[in-house]
Amino acid sequence: xxxxxxxxxxxxxxxxxxxxAFMVGGFLIGTFFGAxxxxxxxxxxxxxxxxxxxxxxxxxxxMCASIFMAGMYAGSITATTINIPGAxxxxxxxxxxxxxxxxxxxxNALGHAALGSMVGGTVGALxxxxxxxxxxxxxxxxxxxxxxxxxxxxxxxxxxxxxxxVPKAIVATTLGMMVGxxxxxxxxxxxxxxxxxxxxxxxxxxxxVIIGVFAIAELMTQIHARPSDISAAELxxxxxxxxxxxxxxxxxxxxxxxxxxxxxxxxxxxxxxxLPGVGxxxxxxxxYADAKRTAKPKDNFGKGSRRGxxxxxxxxxxxxxxxxxxxxxxxxxxxxxxxxxxxxxxxxGIQPGAKLVETQAHLIAPMFVSLLLSALILIPLTLFLxxxxxxxxxxxxxxxxxxxxxxxxxxxxxxxxxxxxxxxxAALFGLFAYYLRRGGYPVVSLLLGFILxxxxxxxxxxxxxxxxxxxxVFLSSPDSLFFIALAFVFVYMMEIRPRQLAKKSPQSx
Amino acid sequence: xxKIKTLTRQHGLSLGLLVFTIIYASGIPRIRSLFDEGSVGxxxxxxxxxxxxxxxxxxxxxxxxxxxxxxxEEELQKSGSSAKPLVLFVATLAYIALFKSAGFLIATFLFxxxxxxxxxxxxxxxxxxxxxxxxxxxxxxxxxAVAFGTHLNIYPVGF
Numbered sequence: 001x002x003x004x005x006x007x008x009x010x011x012x013x014x015x016x017x018x019x020x021a022f023m024v025g026g027f028l029i030g031t032f033f034g035a036x037x038x039x040x041x042x043x044x045x046x047x048x049x050x051x052x053x054x055x056x057x058x059x060x061x062x063m064c065a066s067i068f069m070a071g072m073y074a075g076s077i078t079a080t081t082i083n084i085p086g087a088x089x090x091x092x093x094x095x096x097x098x099x100x101x102x103x104x105x106x107x108n109a110l111g112h113a114a115l116g117s118m119v120g121g122t123v124g125a126l127x128x129x130x131x132x133x134x135x136x137x138x139x140x141x142x143x144x145x146x147x148x149x150x151x152x153x154x155x156x157x158x159x160x161x162x163x164x165x166v167p168k169a170i171v172a173t174t175l176g177m178m179v180g181x182x183x184x185x186x187x188x189x190x191x192x193x194x195x196x197x198x199x200x201x202x203x204x205x206x207x208x209v210i211i212g213v214f215a216i217a218e219l220m221t222q223i224h225a226r227p228s229d230i231s232a233a234e235l236x237x238x239x240x241x242x243x244x245x246x247x248x249x250x251x252x253x254x255x256x257x258x259x260x261x262x263x264x265x266x267x268x269x270x271x272x273x274x275l276p277g278v279g280x281x282x283x284x285x286x287x288y289a290d291a292k293r294t295a296k297p298k299d300n301f302g303k304g305s306r307r308g309x310x311x312x313x314x315x316x317x318x319x320x321x322x323x324x325x326x327x328x329x330x331x332x333x334x335x336x337x338x339x340x341x342x343x344x345x346x347x348x349g350i351q352p353g354a355k356l357v358e359t360q361a362h363l364i365a366p367m368f369v370s371l372l373l374s375a376l377i378l379i380p381l382t383l384f385l386x387x388x389x390x391x392x393x394x395x396x397x398x399x400x401x402x403x404x405x406x407x408x409x410x411x412x413x414x415x416x417x418x419x420x421x422x423x424x425x426a427a428l429f430g431l432f433a434y435y436l437r438r439g440g441y442p443v444v445s446l447l448l449g450f451i452l453x454x455x456x457x458x459x460x461x462x463x464x465x466x467x468x469x470x471x472x473v474f475l476s477s478p479d480s481l482f483f484i485a486l487a488f489v490f491v492y493m494m495e496i497r498p499r500q501l502a503k504k505s506p507q508s509x
Numbered sequence: 510x511x512k513i514k515t516l517t518r519q520h521g522l523s524l525g526l527l528v529f530t531i532i533y534a535s536g537i538p539r540i541r542s543l544f545d546e547g548s549v550g551x552x553x554x555x556x557x558x559x560x561x562x563x564x565x566x567x568x569x570x571x572x573x574x575x576x577x578x579x580x581x582e583e584e585l586q587k588s589g590s591s592a593k594p595l596v597l598f599v600a601t602l603a604y605i606a607l608f609k610s611a612g613f614l615i616a617t618f619l620f621x622x623x624x625x626x627x628x629x630x631x632x633x634x635x636x637x638x639x640x641x642x643x644x645x646x647x648x649x650x651x652x653x654a655v656a657f658g659t660h661l662n663i664y665p666v667g668f
Binding site: 051054055167168170171174175177178181185187188189190192193195216219220221222223224397398399400402403404406407408410411412414415420423424427430431434435436438439441453456457460461464465469 | 522523525526529530533536540541542543544546547548549550551553554555558561562565566568569572591593594595597598601602604605608609613617620621622624625627628629641642645646648649652653657658659661
């Protein structure tokens with residue numbers, strides 16, 4: 001009950017002019033970064049991370065939440081209008097939305113995307129708020145061996161979701177874990193991998209890793225991207241075609257999709273958000289595939305399906321709520337954005353765990369409220385007021401954008417640490433992540449390995465310490481056994497079963 | 510010689526990661542332990558990580574060798590040349606080196622100017638780029654030093 005009182009307090013905190021400005025500002029930044037192809041909300045939050053050193057934790061978290069929600073939704077704007085998904089999670093929206101755009105119904109498609117995002121985001125945020133006390137209670141049941149198995153399970157999922165190349169995902173994850181082992185040991189006050197330099201004894205901060213992996217490497221990747229073929233004049237023409245009144249989808253179309261359709265997609269998205277390292281793209285894809293499987297011919301999938309847009313957007317925005325649960329309860333980020341939010345929490349001395357809900361709920365409640373208000377109010381409002389304008393932002397010269405991002409990333413890194421060494425580390429991590437990306441290694445796994453590695457080691461060694469070195473403790477503890485079994489189920493469902501099915505299915509000629 | 514060149518070009522990253530892992534592994538014997546934790550002590554996870562990484566890298570290299578050279582070459586072509594990203598990296602290092610000695614204003618101006626040049630596909634005049642770089646420098650100063658009150662050395666050392 002106390003938690004819900006804190007949530008009410010969160011509304012009060014968010015609605016103070018200072019915090020409200022951060023929420024709206026964050027939403028606009030998130031929309032901008034989400035809408036421009038090549039920029040993502042992850043990059044926006046990565047750039048924000050150093051700034052959080054200069055502001056209070058409450059506005060920083062409020063801003064993170066609104067950027068997260070906005071970035072997830074904004075990808076649909078350019079996906080629909082010019083068939084370039086602003087964010088990877090809008091891939092499904094691009095298929096259906098752009099088909100509608102070509103039929104002269106772009107505004108209608110954007111309206112459905114916004115409505116889907118609004119419903120999904122709201123449901124995700126409400127589930128997060130309502131289930132958080134329960135999640136905290138459940139967290140208390142998980143003891144040290146269980147925590148080890150849970151992190152192990154998370155790492156298994158992180159690797160398995162990269163279905164294109166599992167060995168590369170394993171390497172990326174272990175590389176991240178290797179970087180995480182640099183510095184003082186987790187149990188004993190001895191340095192590891194300092195190679196005689198005092199700078200490495202302290203270990204590697206999360207800041208240069210995040211700035212390097214998500215900002216510098218992104219810039220290096222974008223150097224090869226060709227500028228959009230669409231001219232500013234063409235974009236203006238597209239924007240002029242969109243009439244504000246058409247953004248509101250007719251009730252008959254909403255009825256056709258049905259409340260159940262929205263809610264089902266939102267629940268799928270929220271559940272996928274609970275899994276570590278999966279993210280919005282998978283949420284949108286699963287919800288879209290599920291809707292397509294049960295679609296009627298009139299749903300027109302692949303040729304401009306409004307249902308397709310609604311479910312994909314509902315799922316990817318609902319994912320935002322789900323992704324916060326493992327991050328806040330166990331320090332296991334659900335996706336790259338929450339990994340950076342975890343960085344904001346750690347920087348401000350807030351440790352994830354059940355106690356967070358008991359003792360520091362007043363700090364996280366405004367973030368939940370920001371997530372809810374961003375979905376419920378800011379998504380439809382932004383589309384209605386600024387929709388046509390956001391289409392034109394694609395025409396902003398990339399060189400100016402990237403020069404600004406490069407400066408903010410590097411100066412931000414200095415401002416946060418006042419260390420030239422940390423700036424150099426950010427540049428090095430950037431180059432490292434760039435080559436990994438080029439070689440098809442998932443860099444998100446690198447970051448998650450870096451974050452989860454130290455805890456994995458800590459819980460492993462603590463568990464063995466408590467059980468006099470007997471590894472059977474992982475099998476005799478019910479919570480640990482549950483996560484080990486869950487990991488096996490995932491391995492079977494995602495690796496073994498698809499191979500068995502592929503073998504059984506008749507060979508195509 | 511050309512075989513080595515092809516091998517480095519096509520498997521350079523995997524080989525680089527192999528070297529990185531070996532350098533990492535060379536640090537394991539130097540890890541001390543203040544008290545005995547049994548077999549799972551201070552060295553356990555690093556050793557395990559090295560074994561897993563090396564095994565996976567060998568799998569990746571062997572698998573890539575089986576892939577037709579043409580396909581690998583095509584893949585590399587698709588990802589573009591790494592010359593420009595390397596220039597960006599060097600520019601970033603130069604910026605870091607100049608950050609304190611040359612001061613925020615000069616270093617940031619030069620850095621943003623070089624990034625502008627790297628990303629520009631059009632032949633904008635020098636003065637236009639310089640004006641944009643100056644604007645970016647000014648905005649960054651306003652954001653960090655004025656809005657967030659961070660102390661930045663704006664002038665060169667000794668100025």
